[in-house]
Amino acid sequence: MLQKLNVNSEVRTVDVSRDTPLLWVLRDVLDLKGTKYGCGMGVCGACTVLVDGKAVRSCMTRVGSVAGQAITTIEGLSANAAHPLQQAWEALDVPQCGYCQSGQILAAAALLARTPHPTDADIDSAMSGNLCRCGTYPRIRQAIHQAAEAAHAPALKG
Numbered sequence: 001m002l003q004k005l006n007v008n009s010e011v012r013t014v015d016v017s018r019d020t021p022l023l024w025v026l027r028d029v030l031d032l033k034g035t036k037y038g039c040g041m042g043v044c045g046a047c048t049v050l051v052d053g054k055a056v057r058s059c060m061t062r063v064g065s066v067a068g069q070a071i072t073t074i075e076g077l078s079a080n081a082a083h084p085l086q087q088a089w090e091a092l093d094v095p096q097c098g099y100c101q102s103g104q105i106l107a108a109a110a111l112l113a114r115t116p117h118p119t120d121a122d123i124d125s126a127m128s129g130n131l132c133r134c135g136t137y138p139r140i141r142q143a144i145h146q147a148a149e150a151a152h153a154p155a156l157k158g
Contacts, residue, residue: 008076018064034074045130048103055110074102096134
């Protein structure tokens with residue numbers, strides 16, 4: 001069955017069942033490999049993407065339920081890794097193995113969209129569903145704070 005999806009600001013038509021998990025459509029049909037398969041039960045957060053700006057677990061989201069909504073994967077967050085979160089992640093050497101990081105970054109993007117100046121408690125609460133086996137949680141928190149500051153810093157005048 002044909003499904004129309006708006007993925008990373010591009011309308012794509014895919015021939016899959018409405019019940020197919022969004023994760024598999026992104027990875028196997030659209031070849032967007034940044035979204036990772038972790039647990040398959042919506043627990044670890046490795047598969048997190050944004051749907052209309054809200055962080056969702058793509059392994060548990062059926063493709064038919066997101067037709068017509070804006071889906072953003074790590075590939076669509078910015079064209080050249082210029083998003084403040086991506087820059088902060090790199091500047092602070094957040095990832096170790098890196099497997100969970102696309103889900104971490106997208107969960108953080110959803111947090112900053114609704115809470116532009118988060119406290120540590122805001123960050124801990126919003127990120128609690130995203131697991132990092134390497135334990136980089138302190139650097140993740142620091143990177144979110146740095147990105148929040150960068151996103152709201154006045155532009156330098158030359």
